[in-house]
Amino acid sequence: MTGAHAEPWEAVGALKLRLRDGLRWSHHATPGGVWRVVRNPLSGRCARVDRAGFVFLHALDGERTAEEALAIAAETLGPAAPDREEALGLIAFATSAGLLGQSLPPAAAAVVERRSARRRAARVQRGLSVLFWRQRLWNPDRLLDRVAPPLSPVFSGLGFAVWLLALLAGAWHLAAGSERFAEALAGALRFDPAYLLGALGVFVGLKLLHELAHGVACKHFGRGVPGGCEVPAVGLMLLVAVPVPFIDVTSSWLIPSRWGRAAVAAAGLYAELFVAALAAVVWAHTAPGLLNTLAFQTVLIASIATILFNANPLLRYDGYHALADAAGIANLGQRAQAMVTGAALRLLGVPAERAFAAAPGGESLGEASTRQRVLLVVYAVASTAYRWLILAVIVVMVGGQWLLLGKVLAAMAAVGWLVLPLARFVARLRRELAEAGRGRRALAVGGGVAAAAVALAVLVPVPRFAFAPGVAEARATAQVRPRTGGFLRRVLPAGEAADPAGPPLLTLADPALAAERAGAAAQLAAARVRLDAAAGGPPAEAAALADRCAALADRLAELDRRIAALRVPAAAAGVWIPEDPHLAAGDFLAPGVPAGVVADLSGRRARLLADQHLGPRLAAAMGPGGRVTVRSSAGRFEARVLEIAPAGSTRLPSAALGQAGGGAVRLETGPRPDAAPGGEAAEPFFEVVLDLVAPADGRPLPLPGERLRGTFRLPAEPPAVTAVRWIRQALLVR
Numbered sequence: 001m002t003g004a005h006a007e008p009w010e011a012v013g014a015l016k017l018r019l020r021d022g023l024r025w026s027h028h029a030t031p032g033g034v035w036r037v038v039r040n041p042l043s044g045r046c047a048r049v050d051r052a053g054f055v056f057l058h059a060l061d062g063e064r065t066a067e068e069a070l071a072i073a074a075e076t077l078g079p080a081a082p083d084r085e086e087a088l089g090l091i092a093f094a095t096s097a098g099l100l101g102q103s104l105p106p107a108a109a110a111v112v113e114r115r116s117a118r119r120r121a122a123r124v125q126r127g128l129s130v131l132f133w134r135q136r137l138w139n140p141d142r143l144l145d146r147v148a149p150p151l152s153p154v155f156s157g158l159g160f161a162v163w164l165l166a167l168l169a170g171a172w173h174l175a176a177g178s179e180r181f182a183e184a185l186a187g188a189l190r191f192d193p194a195y196l197l198g199a200l201g202v203f204v205g206l207k208l209l210h211e212l213a214h215g216v217a218c219k220h221f222g223r224g225v226p227g228g229c230e231v232p233a234v235g236l237m238l239l240v241a242v243p244v245p246f247i248d249v250t251s252s253w254l255i256p257s258r259w260g261r262a263a264v265a266a267a268g269l270y271a272e273l274f275v276a277a278l279a280a281v282v283w284a285h286t287a288p289g290l291l292n293t294l295a296f297q298t299v300l301i302a303s304i305a306t307i308l309f310n311a312n313p314l315l316r317y318d319g320y321h322a323l324a325d326a327a328g329i330a331n332l333g334q335r336a337q338a339m340v341t342g343a344a345l346r347l348l349g350v351p352a353e354r355a356f357a358a359a360p361g362g363e364s365l366g367e368a369s370t371r372q373r374v375l376l377v378v379y380a381v382a383s384t385a386y387r388w389l390i391l392a393v394i395v396v397m398v399g400g401q402w403l404l405l406g407k408v409l410a411a412m413a414a415v416g417w418l419v420l421p422l423a424r425f426v427a428r429l430r431r432e433l434a435e436a437g438r439g440r441r442a443l444a445v446g447g448g449v450a451a452a453a454v455a456l457a458v459l460v461p462v463p464r465f466a467f468a469p470g471v472a473e474a475r476a477t478a479q480v481r482p483r484t485g486g487f488l489r490r491v492l493p494a495g496e497a498a499d500p501a502g503p504p505l506l507t508l509a510d511p512a513l514a515a516e517r518a519g520a521a522a523q524l525a526a527a528r529v530r531l532d533a534a535a536g537g538p539p540a541e542a543a544a545l546a547d548r549c550a551a552l553a554d555r556l557a558e559l560d561r562r563i564a565a566l567r568v569p570a571a572a573a574g575v576w577i578p579e580d581p582h583l584a585a586g587d588f589l590a591p592g593v594p595a596g597v598v599a600d601l602s603g604r605r606a607r608l609l610a611d612q613h614l615g616p617r618l619a620a621a622m623g624p625g626g627r628v629t630v631r632s633s634a635g636r637f638e639a640r641v642l643e644i645a646p647a648g649s650t651r652l653p654s655a656a657l658g659q660a661g662g663g664a665v666r667l668e669t670g671p672r673p674d675a676a677p678g679g680e681a682a683e684p685f686f687e688v689v690l691d692l693v694a695p696a697d698g699r700p701l702p703l704p705g706e707r708l709r710g711t712f713r714l715p716a717e718p719p720a721v722t723a724v725r726w727i728r729q730a731l732l733v734r
Contacts, residue, residue, distance in 0.1 A: 269306060605689060606630055650684055
């Protein structure tokens with residue numbers, strides 16, 4: 001153990017350290033090995049260490065030096081024993097957790113502080129996460145001791161049955177009012193101070209209930225633990241500037257049953273979903289108003305948001321801890337990251353016994369089965385990708401409102417989540433290879449890998465694809481608008497063939513118009529009699545009667561034209577598609593209002609909506625004649641570009657594309673007198689008109705009005721160029 005860290009070890013190795021009296025140790029067997037949980041009786045907090053850490057710390061009895069304790073660990077564990085660097089980390093861990101029964105001398109304290117990976121990471125986290133803050137407020141243990149017994153039945157079999165029935169009732173009410181819920185959901189993300197203040201109050205109230213459930217569950221499932229499970233602290237933290245309460249239930253690690261530990265981790269979700277179910281019932285049975293809005297916000301926050309974040313095992317919240325405890329894999333995230341890091345180190349020449357031995361549970365990673373290794377690697381990749389996705393969404397949302405702050409957050413994230421971890425990996429790689437005498441290989445392999453990665457990102461173009469929603473329509477349509485209003489007497493059935501020489505599409509009746517024509521005809525006949533009687537009389541009187549007869553004749557002709565217009569023929573051959581599929585005799589049709597279309601179904605067109613970033617790129621990359629792939633419920637179809645709109649628009653060609661109609665386009669929430677019939681999009685888009693090509697296998701083309709998804713193949717470019725453009729567009733979207 002005479003590695004590169006002998007000099008700082010001299011300040012600690014000669015110290016005779018001892019653990020605090022009264023520490024309570026327990027062990028838990030998991031598929032990853034045996035873990036020791038220690039409880040500090042003064043603070044009530046618990047901590048976990050692996051076998052190597054336990055052996056070293058347990059050897060610190062005040063009689064032996066740290067160097068002698070390290071020698072005992074090496075004799076007991078062999079290659080799995082901690083080295084001096086790891087021993088320094090364990091001493092720093094024991095110091096921060098209050099496990100040592102003495103204070104370190106100033107020189108040793110400085111070394112431990114400098115070498116402590118945990119403190120170093122905490123400083124970096126505090127420096128880089130200005131929107132995240134955490135503060136303990138008070139000890140709720142006595143309060144929970146009083147309230148836990150009467151609330152414990154919620155975790156019994158009967159309580160679970162009631163919870164399940166409530167969830168079924170809530171789901172049934174939401175399914176019954178799905179259209180109404182979708183409309184409310186479309187307007188949920190609006191900047192209304194009163195609405196947002198109510199949502200914030202609901203959020204904080206739900207989180208208080210969430211943390212209370214954790215505390216009660218910890219007391220309930222920890223009844224069999226000697227001395228019970230203590231809950232030493234409750235506090236407040238800021239999560240992206242939003243106040244969120246938290247509670248310390250690390251004592252649940254003392255619960256012997258892994259299912260009990262998982263239940264404590266999932267208790268907050270359990271409580272929130274129950275409240276969401278009750279709120280769904282209230283929302284379904286109340287009219288629009290304050291109570292209805294608060295119930296809707298409760299459903300949204302306590303179910304959808306909770307499932308996406310708290311229940312998601314890819315984020316280190318309740319779902320993660322519940323999964324780790326239920327699967328019996330302590331420190332799942334750390335072990336997964338250690339597996340990926342160890343695999344990378346192993347590929348770069350680090351011996352296996354060192355590559356897989358520097359993380360909690362590290363002594364078992366090198367001996368893990370192939371199945372366990374695959375699971376850990378998959379979890380590490382998936383969780384890292386998801387956290388980056390969440391971070392990107394936060395940066396885009398913040399940057400959309402405050403561009404400078406968004407850029408600062410993006411830079412801080414790049415430093416904290418990319419540059420610093422990469423620097424730590426490189427430093428560890430150099431240290432491990434230097435101790436193994438493989439420094440030259442490290443430089444050659446590391447330099448080659450870095451150069452290859454940069455070349456791939458900057459120089460090698462890769463295919464790019466873009467996607468856009470759209471709607472199918474007939475190749476040619478003739479809109480039908482009655483020129484004269486009236487009550488419908490007969491209508492051609494929907495889907496029937498229409499022809500200008502065939503029967504009319506609509507036959508209307510207007511009794512008032514018929515009566516008006518009869519009156520006009522009677523007046524004309526009377527005027528003509530008077531004109532005949534005035535023959536030979538004064539010329540002026542005859543001229544006036546002649547003018548009146550001409551005016552009445554014109555009026556009668558106009559009424560005849562209006563009566564003839566009550567029969568609405570087809571303007572072109574095709575298929576009759578009424579605007580209202582339930583159109584029936586007796587309905588009133590106003591003049592000039594669309595009643596339907598005659599569509600030529602021998603071909604189809606599609607209208608795709610490209611956002612304001614994709615539209616100009618499509619115009620530059622492809623013009624008329626470009627090929628596009630379109631997908632619908634009937635499969636995949638080829639299409640040809642007919643036109644790309646030269647300017648953006650917000651008028652949707654079909655209501656089916658908006659969120660209220662089941663589409664993906666976000667709609668403008670405010671009323672507009674000039675709104676398009678299909679709705680107004682919240683962001684401008686470029687309309688791309690396509691001509692669908694009939695498939696060779698004879699499959700029918702999509703029906704008019706059916707939603708589509710278009711895929712555009714764009715010119716290849718290096719990933720780095722794509723990433724830079726995406727970040728710029730995301731921050732400048734508003």
